[in-house]
Amino acid sequence: MLEIVFYILSAITLGTAFLTVISKNAIHSAIYLVICFFSLAGHYLMFNAQFLAIVHIIVYAGAIMVLLLFTLMLMNLDKEDETSKPLLAKFSAVFSAGILGLVLIAALRKAQPENIEYVNSGVDYQSIKVLGKVLLNEYQVPFEFASILLLVSMIGAVLISKKEEKI
């Protein structure tokens, strides 16, 4: 039963991800990407990670993609404006993305999760209580670094939007 659901979800994920890349219309691309994010949330639910699934929907499908669609609608992309990139640029983009994927797989395959004791002791480690404890105990430093990263990018965005005035 679960296996069938997994195959259906994976087919949706891969199919919509592919359609995101190849569709000509930017808005259609964005809508396919939204469906892709929803199927990813479905994968999280299959791991019984309810919190992660819902937060994924709120942040990616609900906020980031809405902002992206918003920008796409404002930009009014027409087919005539679309410049065709040279073949070398396309090839190098695919190649660098592939290398990044390789590095990520290599890094994650050997990764040892810190919460292994929660798994062994049989606690429901997907529940929000345990998740919060793990984030603020074992993973506190990366957690804080992530927040600093977000803060820096936010300040950067504010600075760019203010560049007309003299600061």
Place this chain on the structure above:
Amino acid sequence: MDSAFIIEKSVVIVAVFALTMFMAMYSTWAERKVAAFLQDRVGPNRAGWGGLLQPLADGAKLFTKEEFFPNTPNRFLFILGPAIAMSTALITSAVIPWGDKIHVFGRDVVLQATDIDVSILYVFGVLSIGVYGIMIGAWASNNKYSLMSAVRASSQMISYEVAMGLAIISILMMSGSLSLKDITEMQTTGGWNVLYQPLAFIIFLICSFAETNRTPFDLAECESELIGGYHTEYSSMKMGFYLFAEYANMFISATIISVIFFGGYHFPFMAECKEAIGMNLTALIGFLALFAKICFFIFFYMWVRWTIPRFRYDQLMHLGWKILIPLAVINIIVTGIVMVLFN
């Protein structure tokens, strides 16, 4: 997973669905009656007693109207828009606790479709994808006024979602749980949340006006600037779905406010009542109490709509980002300090 469980849940789900539809239907009637009352008019009074059959007449009219398609290359997305708006308006009610346990046919039945761990986040998730109905439909209409409306709606919803989420955090700090059932249960013993968190309540209420696209924040369907807003090109039942979804959203947000801040199905002397007349009757009274709270908040939405004029767009953004969000953050800090000092 026995069959009795499936039947029980199906009955609850169908009942909740029917209730949402019924309330959305009669909200359209109530809206006109309230408007008439506030403007010293009579309101609808031809179809049925006091105009009570008016929603049915409206439905029959919308169904028999001509289906008009604008000249758009995206017919599928054009149909998808109202469908998303309607579905997202309906699926939020799945996690709302409508009442306490009742005991029928030798089983304890919980008046809630499902009690998941993260039900508040589920509500926010559904809320955040609700804007797709407006955006996709308006973009597929191929009309620049619709597009302007979609852009307004999406930026407004995203801005107010932040303040809304921050307002809820102080409640979550007190309850220590994300489940709406637990939040209700906490209020049955400790008093309603609105007594402890009046500021969070006010922020949440203001944001809910923006999230449901109601006046004074209905910039997305501002007639004087944007014709009809995002549903300018829609006709027949597709427009009906958009309007209906707005009323369903209003019902749901009134319910969420009642559950989070006004104790849900709790009413004064509930424990004594339970001992005196039994569990089932108490649950029934509890449901009626929740229903009365919901009706009051629906009336409040209408009251505000016919009292306060529309904001200007920059005022709306100013209020959201520069007033409500800082206030919500201050509220979180004060709540944290008070909790550390007194516990």
